[in-house]
Amino acid sequence: xxxxxxxxxxxxxxxxxxxxxxxxxxxxxxxxxxxxxxxxxxxxxxxxxxxxxxxxxxxxxxxxxxxxxxxxxxxxxxxxxxxxxxxxxxxxxxxxxxxxxxxxxxxxxxxxxxxxxxxxxxxxxxxxxxxxxxxxxxxxxxxxxxxxxxxxxxxxxxxxxxxxxxxxxxxxxxxxxxxxxxxxxxxxxxxxxxxxxxxxxxxxxxxxxxxxxxxxxxxxxxxxxxxxxxxxxxxxxxxxxxxxxxxxxxxxxxxxxxxxxxxxxxxxxxxxxxxxxxxxxxxxxxxxxxxxxxxxxxxxxxxxxxxxxxxxxxxxxxxxxxxxxxxxxxxxxxxxxxxxxxxxxxxxxxxxxxxxxxxxxxxxxxxxxxxxxxxxxxxxxx
Numbered sequence: 379x380x381x382x383x384x385x386x387x388x389x390x391x392x393x394x395x396x397x398x399x400x401x402x403x404x405x406x407x408x409x410x411x412x413x414x415x416x417x418x419x420x421x422x423x424x425x426x427x428x429x430x431x432x433x434x435x436x437x438x439x440x441x442x443x444x445x446x447x448x449x450x451x452x453x454x455x456x457x458x459x460x461x462x463x464x465x466x467x468x469x470x471x472x473x474x475x476x477x478x479x480x481x482x483x484x485x486x487x488x489x490x491x492x493x494x495x496x497x498x499x500x501x502x503x504x505x506x507x508x509x510x511x512x513x514x515x516x517x518x519x520x521x522x523x524x525x526x527x528x529x530x531x532x533x534x535x536x537x538x539x540x541x542x543x544x545x546x547x548x549x550x551x552x553x554x555x556x557x558x559x560x561x562x563x564x565x566x567x568x569x570x571x572x573x574x575x576x577x578x579x580x581x582x583x584x585x586x587x588x589x590x591x592x593x594x595x596x597x598x599x600x601x602x603x604x605x606x607x608x609x610x611x612x613x614x615x616x617x618x619x620x621x622x623x624x625x626x627x628x629x630x631x632x633x634x635x636x637x638x639x640x641x642x643x644x645x646x647x648x649x650x651x652x653x654x655x656x657x658x659x660x661x662x663x664x665x666x667x668x669x670x671x672x673x674x675x676x677x678x679x680x681x682x683x684x685x686x687x688x689x690x691x692x693x694x695x696x697x698x699x700x701x702x703x704x705x706x707x708x709x710x711x712x713x714x715x716x717x718x719x720x721x722x723x724x725x726x727x728x729x730x731x732x733x734x735x736x737x738x739x740x741x742x743x744x745x746x747x748x749x750x751x752x753x754x755x756x757x758x759x760x
Contacts (some may be wrong), residue, residue, distance in 0.1 A: 458511020
């Protein structure tokens with residue numbers, strides 16, 4: 379069986395050495411100039427490090443230096459498992475703008491969404507901005523009618539599909555569904571190109587892993603329910619159970635299990651495999667992607683502004699900063715997410731969003747989670 383090692387540290391190190399110095403030397407000067415506040419933050423302060431990053435040239439898009447200064451105090455509700463990483467970016471913004479302070483409350487996205495909805499119905503929420511790890515929670519708050527419309531100047535850099543059509547929220551970073559697989563056991567050709575075919579693949583019986591209680595997996599199943607219908611989704615879940623799929627508490631553990639050889643492949647967001655690669659030398663793990671189905675879903679973390687805020691201008695400027703060249707570079711190289719601004723490239727050898735061929739699906743509809751939970755309970759997955 380032919381093995382392809384496209385994501386291993388060895389290939390990344392080799393490709394990263396070519397042209398790195400030339401790509402960076404002429405492009406970074408625009409980020410090292412001091413702004414009016416006296417900040418001397420450079421792109422290197424926002425960029426990560428390691429073999430997945432070293433070959434990158436300077437990002438495109440609009441620099442923070444060309445945006446209005448952040449000035450004032452913002453109450454930020456930051457939801458999801460990536461909150462700690464995202465808070466690092468918030469603290470960089472505070473360093474850049476000495477007159478800016480963010481009061482951050484971190485908790486699971488769904489918890490914060492429900493808190494915001496409950497408080498807003500009875501009065502004013504303390505939150506100015508809700509930043510959620512997934513569009514499901516953004517949709518819950520937007521559906522409650524308690525957000526304010528984002529200015530066009532804020533959402534303009536982001537393509538259709540990664541922002542709400544009514545401008546109630548905008549995506550700042552993307553995560554693609556993927557199939558991490560062990561390159562010592564499988565090649566890319568062994569991975570089905572349609573998620574529905576995994577239940578029919580005898581070669582993968584007993585070799586797959588998933589994390590069905592994980593939020594990203596529930597969003598994926600919701601996408602399948604919306605695209606294929608509830609009966610087909612239940613049939614797929616039952617089929618995977620018949621395949622003796624292994625169960626894990628989260629998708630990082632799925633990806634580590636793949637690299638350990640504990641399982642041969644799994645279902646996970648793309649960046650977990652990249653985190654394995656960046657931390658484990660020559661980890662035998664690669665990524666495959668399905669096409670035009672729920673298995674190719676690209677979800678987003680994003681922001682919305684609460685209707686009750688008295689800091690609408692500062693809130694809008696803050697969200698626009700998350701779409702700046704520096705912030706998008708942070709998402710790409712520190713969290714390994716997909717930038718939502720096209721001028722900033724994904725990290726390493728990741729395919730572009732266009733190459734991924736995600737399904738045509740309004741991400742706002744992922745907020746309709748309860749029918750998904752019901753059918754997952756019905757088949758015994760939850």
